[in-house]
Amino acid sequence: MKKSVFSVCGMCSVRCPVRVEVTDGRITWVEGNPYVPGIERALCAKGSSGVALVYDSQRPQYPMIRTGPRGSGQWRRATWDEAFDYIAESLTKIRDQYGAKAIALVDRGTGPFGEIQRAFLRSIGSPNYFSHDDFCRKNVDLAYQSLLGYARPEIGYDFANTKHIVFYGRNAFEALAVREVNNIIKALENGAKLTYIDVRVTKTAAKATKFLMIRPATDYALNLALIHVILKENLFDRSFVDRYVSGLSDLEDFIKPYTPEWAEQQTGIPSYEIIDLARQLAADKPRVILYPGWFAGRYMDYFYNARAIVILNALLGSIEQKGGLLLAKSPKEVGAKPLNSLLDRIPAPEHKRLEAELPPGFLYDGAGHALHLFKTIKTQEPYPIKALFVVRYDPFAGLPDADIKELIANLDLIVDVDVNYSLTGWYADVILPESTYLERDDIIGLQRGVKPTLIMRRQAIPPLYDTKPKWEIFVKLAKKMGAGEYLPYETIEDIWNYQLAGTGIKIEDFDKTGQVSLCKDPVIWNKDELKFKTPSGKIEILSSKMKERDVPYFYPFKEPPTPKEGEFRLVFGRVAVHTHVQTHNNKYLNEIIPENELWINDEAAKRLGIRDGDFVEVSSVDYTGRIRAKVTPFIHPEVVFMYRGFENEVPVKTRSFGKGLNEAKFLRGLFDKFGYGSHTGALFEAFVKVKKAF
Numbered sequence: 001m002k003k004s005v006f007s008v009c010g011m012c013s014v015r016c017p018v019r020v021e022v023t024d025g026r027i028t029w030v031e032g033n034p035y036v037p038g039i040e041r042a043l044c045a046k047g048s049s050g051v052a053l054v055y056d057s058q059r060p061q062y063p064m065i066r067t068g069p070r071g072s073g074q075w076r077r078a079t080w081d082e083a084f085d086y087i088a089e090s091l092t093k094i095r096d097q098y099g100a101k102a103i104a105l106v107d108r109g110t111g112p113f114g115e116i117q118r119a120f121l122r123s124i125g126s127p128n129y130f131s132h133d134d135f136c137r138k139n140v141d142l143a144y145q146s147l148l149g150y151a152r153p154e155i156g157y158d159f160a161n162t163k164h165i166v167f168y169g170r171n172a173f174e175a176l177a178v179r180e181v182n183n184i185i186k187a188l189e190n191g192a193k194l195t196y197i198d199v200r201v202t203k204t205a206a207k208a209t210k211f212l213m214i215r216p217a218t219d220y221a222l223n224l225a226l227i228h229v230i231l232k233e234n235l236f237d238r239s240f241v242d243r244y245v246s247g248l249s250d251l252e253d254f255i256k257p258y259t260p261e262w263a264e265q266q267t268g269i270p271s272y273e274i275i276d277l278a279r280q281l282a283a284d285k286p287r288v289i290l291y292p293g294w295f296a297g298r299y300m301d302y303f304y305n306a307r308a309i310v311i312l313n314a315l316l317g318s319i320e321q322k323g324g325l326l327l328a329k330s331p332k333e334v335g336a337k338p339l340n341s342l343l344d345r346i347p348a349p350e351h352k353r354l355e356a357e358l359p360p361g362f363l364y365d366g367a368g369h370a371l372h373l374f375k376t377i378k379t380q381e382p383y384p385i386k387a388l389f390v391v392r393y394d395p396f397a398g399l400p401d402a403d404i405k406e407l408i409a410n411l412d413l414i415v416d417v418d419v420n421y422s423l424t425g426w427y428a429d430v431i432l433p434e435s436t437y438l439e440r441d442d443i444i445g446l447q448r449g450v451k452p453t454l455i456m457r458r459q460a461i462p463p464l465y466d467t468k469p470k471w472e473i474f475v476k477l478a479k480k481m482g483a484g485e486y487l488p489y490e491t492i493e494d495i496w497n498y499q500l501a502g503t504g505i506k507i508e509d510f511d512k513t514g515q516v517s518l519c520k521d522p523v524i525w526n527k528d529e530l531k532f533k534t535p536s537g538k539i540e541i542l543s544s545k546m547k548e549r550d551v552p553y554f555y556p557f558k559e560p561p562t563p564k565e566g567e568f569r570l571v572f573g574r575v576a577v578h579t580h581v582q583t584h585n586n587k588y589l590n591e592i593i594p595e596n597e598l599w600i601n602d603e604a605a606k607r608l609g610i611r612d613g614d615f616v617e618v619s620s621v622d623y624t625g626r627i628r629a630k631v632t633p634f635i636h637p638e639v640v641f642m643y644r645g646f647e648n649e650v651p652v653k654t655r656s657f658g659k660g661l662n663e664a665k666f667l668r669g670l671f672d673k674f675g676y677g678s679h680t681g682a683l684f685e686a687f688v689k690v691k692k693a694f
């Protein structure tokens with residue numbers, strides 16, 4: 001018997017809508033949801049390999065409780081009830097001794113399905129929720145919040161209708177989101193320009209109309225010079241700026257010394273290219289998109305860099321503009337009633353998040369700074385954190401200074417909720433295996449945008465092993481903790497019905513296409529009537545939010561250090577067929593790319609006697625690894641590059657165990673580097689030595 005199920009892909013955090021075919025109880029086909037514009041059956045390689053995750057026996061199949069030392073791989077099988085009792089007993093002890101705030105939860109993100117774990121944490125009284133965003137999009141988030149009052153997920157990019165896209169290391173054709181790539185291709189086919197700026201020639205560079213090789217860590221200098229030219233030559237959208245932007249004269253004063261000639265010295269990009277780009281953008285305005293980055297937790301000044309890029313968009317009038325940046329509309333703003341939040345039933349925690357106890361000078365929001373969380377675990381300051389829940393996130397595989405032993409010594413309890421054996425799980429006390437995305441239902445999520453849409457992940461097949469969906473894990477744990485009244489659900493339908501109550505939408509409404517849009521057509525506001533979500537309603541260059549937290553409005557560019565001979569700045573990034581650290585053991589994807597290599601500039605390699613394909617030794621202050629060199633002219637001589645997330649350290653994942661190198665091993669020292677003004681992780685601020693291996 002054949003059935004078709006509409007659901008949501010779970011192979012990365014983009015969450016493309018999918019249609020799944022099940023024949024006689026087995027998944028036989030997965031494709032992009034044919035009803036969704038921009039998707040139309042398309043999936044990426046990872047999405048198509050989801051089936052290999054489901055049918056992989058090298059994943060946790062039942063709850064496990066540690067029996068040997070942490071990380072030893074000694075476990076016993078437990079029933080769910082036993083595992084829940086074990087956790088509840090330990091949490092209660094910690095709460096009694098240190099208070100609920102000593103319990104923290106860190107997860108992959110504040111995405112549409114994450115409310116359930118936050119509801120659990122709140123139900124037991126802790127304020128200390130953290131997302132991974134600190135190492136990802138947080139600079140962009142805070143930049144948008146400081147200027148527009150909107151967060152990053154509330155900003156959409158109308159690629160399909162744009163005239164000019166500027167990407168700074170936004171390698172959209174490899175670090176991909178299916179709908180976005182399709183729309184970018186559409187724009188290019190329609191004659192749009194794509195200016196791509198990177199320290200190496202990526203697949204996106206190959207598709208760009210203009211590629212500019214930049215000296216690492218100098219994007220901010222380039223953007224300051226672009227602002228300089230646009231202001232000096234009066235290239236900005238005066239009516240938009242007059243109406244909506246405050247603080248322009250302070251910006252004009254600050255920007256004076258940052259001429260294109262100065263920027264050429266910093267970036268290596270000729271000044272005429274910078275001037276030309278500014279003029280082209282002015283000619284193409286307002287249908288331009290200067291994309292402030294996705295993974296923007298890279299360099300120390302990237303919060304200010306992201307602000308400079310948002311300011312450029314504002315100067316060019318591309319905000320709430322067809323072919324530019326589009327503001328997400330809330331359900332209320334499109335005349336719909338929002339979903340009921342699971343959090344609304346639960347009183348706010350008595351204490352504040354741990355960042356509130358630290359001296360000001362940096363911004364933070366409700367998703368917190370994971371860097372501060374891990375620092376607090378290490379130092380137990382400003383107060384002890386004794387229990388850590390980790391959900392759909394593998395910090396131990398990616399953290400800078402991943403001296404796991406040092407960190408975990410201070411934790412009385414580590415619980416990992418994952419579909420795979422993550423490194424974090426391997427060092428945890430309890431592994432709670434979640435059913436894979438094709439085996440489970442999730443809470444209903446809101447996909448924000450100009451046409452806000454409700455999305456539903458639905459079970460295609462029942463779980464193959466003794467695993468549970470996340471909603472059930474957290475509802476049951478809340479009950480064990482005596483907080484059942486706050487999460488009073490028995491089935492997923494109970495949750496869906498609660499979420500949908502009063503919206504006029506029913507569960508069956510998702511049957512037809514898997515989604516329910518809250519309005520018929522995209523809503524784009526009249527540009528004469530915009531109101532930003534800042535206290536003044538304007539785009540605030542002199543941000544009220546920054547003033548409140550004692551964060552300077554402007555940051556002068558500081559020239560990055562030049563590496564010594566034989567040393568390089570280590571940069572890394574995504575490859576199209578893998579997701580971060582989680583897919584390298586996937587049977588299909590592992591076959592395509594089983595390990596990474598080290599990109600190194602040909603001239604630099606020559607000086608070190610390294611030829612293409614040679615093994616090289618890469619060393620940081622405390623770690624040395626071996627990897628094959630890819631010698632190429634298509635990378636800046638100051639950096640070496642590798643694809644992220646290889647060198648899996650969990651022996652039961654046999655296909656990927658020990659293959660390639662994990663860039664995180666080389667990030668010693670970054671634990672103490674907090675991005676200026678934002679306190680985000682700055683992952684590209686580490687240097688390595690490279691030499692030929694014998």
Ligand SMILES: Nc1nc2c(c(=O)[nH]1)N[C@H]1C(S)=C(S)[C@@H](COP(=O)(O)OP(=O)(O)OC[C@H]3O[C@@H](n4cnc5c(=O)[nH]c(N)nc54)[C@H](O)[C@@H]3O)O[C@H]1N2
Nearest residue numbers: 135136295392393394398417418419420422580581582664
């Ligand atoms: N060293 C280093 N650190 C980085 C980065 C880097 O490039 N290098 N990049 C940063 C960025 S931008 C990001 S986004 C993060 C990403 O880093 P992570 O979030 O750690 O990476 P992922 O591989 O996406 O997945 C994390 C875990 O989620 C699990 N998982 C997958 N699907 C499910 C599911 O359905 N349920 C549950 N419960 N678990 C699931 C996976 O098995 C994996 O163990 O890392 C950041 N940190």
Ligand SMILES: Nc1nc2c(c(=O)[nH]1)N[C@H]1C(S)=C(S)[C@@H](COP(=O)(O)OP(=O)(O)OC[C@H]3O[C@@H](n4cnc5c(=O)[nH]c(N)nc54)[C@H](O)[C@@H]3O)O[C@H]1N2
Nearest residue numbers: 168169170171175176197216217295573574576578579580
């Ligand atoms: N296939 C795949 N796609 C993904 C993901 C995945 O894991 N796999 N993850 C998703 C996530 S969570 C994220 S955050 C995004 C990340 O999306 P991107 O940020 O587009 O992806 P990265 O591969 O991290 O790109 C980093 C790029 O920055 C370049 N770079 C390094 N230093 C500099 C510099 O100083 N200036 C400039 N201009 N460029 C520099 C690097 O060479 C590299 O090409 O990808 C998303 N899409």
Ligand code: SF4
Nearest residue numbers: 009012015016044047
């Ligand atoms: S980009 Fe690929 S892996 Fe990510 S959600 Fe879409 S199809 Fe799945």
Ligand SMILES: [Mo]
Nearest residue numbers: 136137294295
């Ligand atoms: Mo990310």
